[in-house]
Structure formats: structure tokens, C-alpha cells
Amino acid sequence: MAVITAGCVTGTPSEVAALQADGADIGYVTINAIPWGVVYIDKRKIGDTPVIKQKLSADSEHDLEIRNPNFAIYKKKFIVRSRKVSIFSIKLQPE
Numbered sequence: 434m435a436v437i438t439a440g441c442v443t444g445t446p447s448e449v450a451a452l453q454a455d456g457a458d459i460g461y462v463t464i465n466a467i468p469w470g471v472v473y474i475d476k477r478k479i480g481d482t483p484v485i486k487q488k489l490s491a492d493s494e495h496d497l498e499i500r501n502p503n504f505a506i507y508k509k510k511f512i513v514r515s516r517k518v519s520i521f522s523i524k525l526q527p528e
Contacts, residue, residue: 460491460513466523470499470507491515501525 464472465483472479475496479487482499489495491513499507504525513519 458491458515459488460515461486461518462489462495462497462511462513462521463487463518464497464499464521464523466499466501466507466525468501468504468525470501470504470523470525473498473500486518489513491517497521499523499525504528 462474463483463485464487466472470482472482472484473496474487474489476498492515494510494512497507497509497511505528507523507525509521511519511521
């Protein structure tokens with residue numbers, strides 16, 4: 434069963450397609466950071482960069498955090514559009 438939790442979509446491709454057919458709009462985000470970072474979307478750990486085409490609920494605001502213990506935490510609010518890919522390339526700054 435595909436589920437939208439904290440704006441992130443999980444499930445098999447066919448389950449996600451069923452959500453889309455039911456009117457749940459899906460967008461995507463690709464995130465890279467220099468140097469590497471751990472990505473959190475809506476307070477949920479997604480994984481290390483790069484994050485490629487992470488599925489998210491579209492047309493709603495999401496919180497992005499990228500953490501690396503040697504750099505300042507990067508924070509940004511963003512919105513993905515339905516069936517579009519938003520791409521972020523971030524250069525982390527020293528603390």
C-alpha cells in the first residue's frame with residue numbers, strides 16, 4: 434500500500450501510480466551537496482547525498498535539512514510541482 438507520510442511517498446511503482454490515479458499528486462526532488470550531507474525532508478531521514486528523484490506530495494510545502502558534522506546545517510522550505518523534478522545543488526558552508 435502506497436502511503437504519503439510527512440509529505441514523502443512510499444510504496445511500489447504500481448501503488449504510487451494508484452495514488453496518482455486517485456488524485457494524489459506526486460512530484461520529485463533531486464538533491465546534491467558539496468561536500469556530502471545527510472538529507473532530511475519534513476524531519477524524516479532520507480539518506481546521504483546524492484538523493485535522486487525522491488517522490489513527494491506535490492503542491493505542498495516541505496522542509497529540507499542537510500547535515501554534515503563539519504558544516505553548518507542547511508535549511509530550506511520548498512514546494513515540488515506535480516510530475517516535475519525540483520533539483521537542488523547545495524554548497525555547505527562552514528559553521
